[in-house]
Amino acid sequence: MKLENKVAIVTGAASGIGKEIALTFAREGAKVAIADLNVDAAKTAAEEIEAKYGKGSAIGIGMDVTSEAQVEAGVDNVVSHFGKLDILVSNAGIQIVAPVDEYDFTKWKQMLAIHLDGAFLTTRAALKHLYRQGTGGSIIYTGSVHSKEASLLKAPYVTAKHGLIGLAKVVAKEGAKHKVRSNVICPGFVRTPLVDKQIPEQAKTLGLTEDEVVKDIMLKDTVDGEFTTVQDVAEATLFLAAFESNALTGQSLVVSHGWFMQ
Incomplete structure (x- = not known):
């Protein structure tokens, strides 16, 4: 199994892409923490994984990724529960569409907070443990084809998804001496x-x-x-999580049926 004895946190994992990533990681031997704003849904998803892959293979925790206190406590709790951390998948996100000239500033800030502040806070919390452990690790951001391209009505989403590539590149450079890799998955429409x-x-x-x-x-x-399917994205995320050398870091992998070709 590709992730045997690994511990992963996946944010926004109570449903959709995040849940499929968590299921795929568990299939490959990882212990998975389902972190989601909806704590009941997170626990239900964890129970589903445990029913399929065995007792102790998953836990569900409530986490608002825009809350510094919740993120720090949540990551610490996962490490306390499983004993370590190897992988973070920063996946939590929402979408609010409107043209720029009509976009509500409060909603703009909400979008950037969830996608960018959430990625920063979860990354910082994870790196503290990954660096201290000294055994390396992988941080993967769920970007989008909108990390490369733009579409109508999605100004803050496109802005945030472009920003994740910049964050990933910096984390790749800073984390290299600790054998921590950082990459971005860029799905098309799922x-x-x-x-x-x-x-x-x-x-x-x-x-x-x-x-x-x-x-x-x-x-x-x-x-x-x-x-693109949730399975497509999950398998690509697994590939990055299981790749164990710094040969593959600071990169973005587009999974989109050919929408945007690098």
């Missing part, structure tokens, strides 16, 4: 509740049908008109 919510919102704002939003906006630049 059919999760987060994306499903956007379809009618964009249709209304742009004056299109929902089918036109999917075909002519979301999937128009893919090679096959297909959504």
